[in-house]
Amino acid sequence: MKHAIETVGLTKRYGSLTAVNKLDLKVEHGTVHGFLGPNGAGKTTTIKILMGLLRPDEGTIKILDREIRGDTPEARLKVGYMPELPRFPKHLKGWELLDIYGKMYGMTTQQRGEQIPKLLEMVGLKGREKDLIGKYSKGMQQRLGIAQALLNEPELVILDEPSLGLDPVGMVEVRELVREIAKEGRTVFLSSHLLFEVEQVCTHITIIHKGVALASDTIQNIYSKLSGSSTLHVELATPSDIIVEALKKLSFVSDVTPDGNMLTIELKTNDDVRPQISQEITKLGGVIVSMNLKGQTLEDVFMQLITKTGGEK
Amino acid sequence: MREKTGGDWKTRFLAVVKYELLWNIRKKKFIGVITLAFTLATLSLVLPVALSNMSGGELEANPEYVISTGAGIGGLGMFLFAVVMVMNSISGEFESGTIVPLLTKPVSRTTVFLGKLLAAFITLLSAYASLFIYMTVGGWIIYGPQNDLYLLPLSLLGTIISTLVWMAIVLAIGTISKSSLLAALGTFGIFMALTISSPIISFFTNQAWIMHYLPGSGAYGLIQIQTEIQGVPVIKSISALTGTDSIAANLVNYARYPSANVTFYSLSSNPLEPITEPLSFILLRSLAVASAYIIGFLFAAWYFFKRTQVLE
Ligand SMILES: Nc1ncnc2c1ncn2[C@@H]1O[C@H](COP(=O)(O)OP(=O)(O)OP(=O)(O)O)[C@@H](O)[C@H]1O
């Protein structure tokens, strides 16, 4: 399988601090890959190495099957990048900047003429493109950052914390945008510490902590690999010991705790077993008032992985 | 020099030039220094007229005015232009963080560096050319018809070469330190140290030859030319400086008096036996010294820029 991003043994040190530690990152073509980690995990450092802003101490990098070594401008031709909290020259106007960047991508006058208004509209800067960037708010610069990352219709889009500094509407828009880019078959690699964002748009995730990749897989695989599992809350019309005992005997149930009308059922699995449970209760004459499955969230996985390694160190 | 990016290197390069040019001409500092330069130029033209009017006299016609003053951009002026032109061009991008989106476009760092350099050069050339034109027209109006105006482009060229020396120093300090403030202050320090030490070295030691090889005005000498005023042979003295700041004047003087010699009194341990060098030699030496500084400092700036990591 061809990878859009492939690093082997990527290591970056700042003095005695190892910001990225032997990272093997593989981002498949056509996926939305979330790069997840707490503050200072090494996400930005990794992305800056991918973009040629920092030199790695060890390891190799391939972007769109091209090896990155030193200054490799041709590798960036089909890559769009939005820096973490991007800053643009405040003496230029929004459209001037996009036009100049477009020329740097080798886009023709016609391509620029079509693409720039489309992007300005998409990121909600239409009507402000003739203002100097110095007059833009932080969120507007962030939006300009998204526009310039999509300028060259890139095969690979790298977004470093795209929602940082955006209002809630902007955050929703970013998610929609990412889904749209993905629909066109392009690859998105986005770093975030917002779990719900990653959960909603990503097909794959890599979790990084203290420069080390703790997990890297599809979202489904990450969930099903969980050691712990889900909990089911069932509210019955009338409590019944027979039902509790019967449920305890089910193979996928580890424990049942009754509390008045409520039963808390610990499950050994992460699969959805609500039909089997409800069938069992109904068979024994019980009446279910409500049923609430609390599966393990990405947050649980994240916390689990992070605290485990945090404790070791 | 072509990048294997599939597109046209020239388009990318010109995009960088435009990026930088738009930035340059909208800089408050640049607008300020241009305004200052034109104000000073106007004052230098108008003040003598005002003074002579006050003393009731008439200003005498001087056909040598324009060719001997050029645009009137002295050492300090060239230094100021250089600082204002390039103190931000690389370090400022690091300070503001705008270097990140720029360097992640498919343009090589060398292209970015050369584009910024060309933009600074174009801005400088336009600023100087307009000053030259302004001073020529003003000089003509005030002092009457002017001699040898065809030599003005040579004077412009010399002024630009001299300014490039300072520009290269500012760029190198700025790129290496990534601080615009340090670039400006560091170069100012060098400028002041040289300006203060020049006369001291010239007058109190007999090592003034050092001045030939330092950026700045250089050692002081005199050109003596046999000429005639109304049929009477006279010897006319023109002061000549050997440093990188004086290339414009030396170029013009050489074009007018190719076989002139420059006499230095301070270079000699015995004032009765002054040292004499041909003007052509002094001109070539100052051009060589200036080129060495320009190439050396620009190379250093480029090398660091090429290798630097963007930590910001
Ligand atoms: N310029 C620098 N000099 C020294 N250390 C640095 C530098 N930049 C980052 N670091 C350190 O490297 C580590 C990784 O930083 P990085 O910015 O990559 O984290 P991150 O995952 O992007 O965090 P965040 O979510 O806060 O953006 C941190 O410990 C940070 O302190």
Ligand SMILES: [Mg+2]
């Ligand atoms: Mg970061």
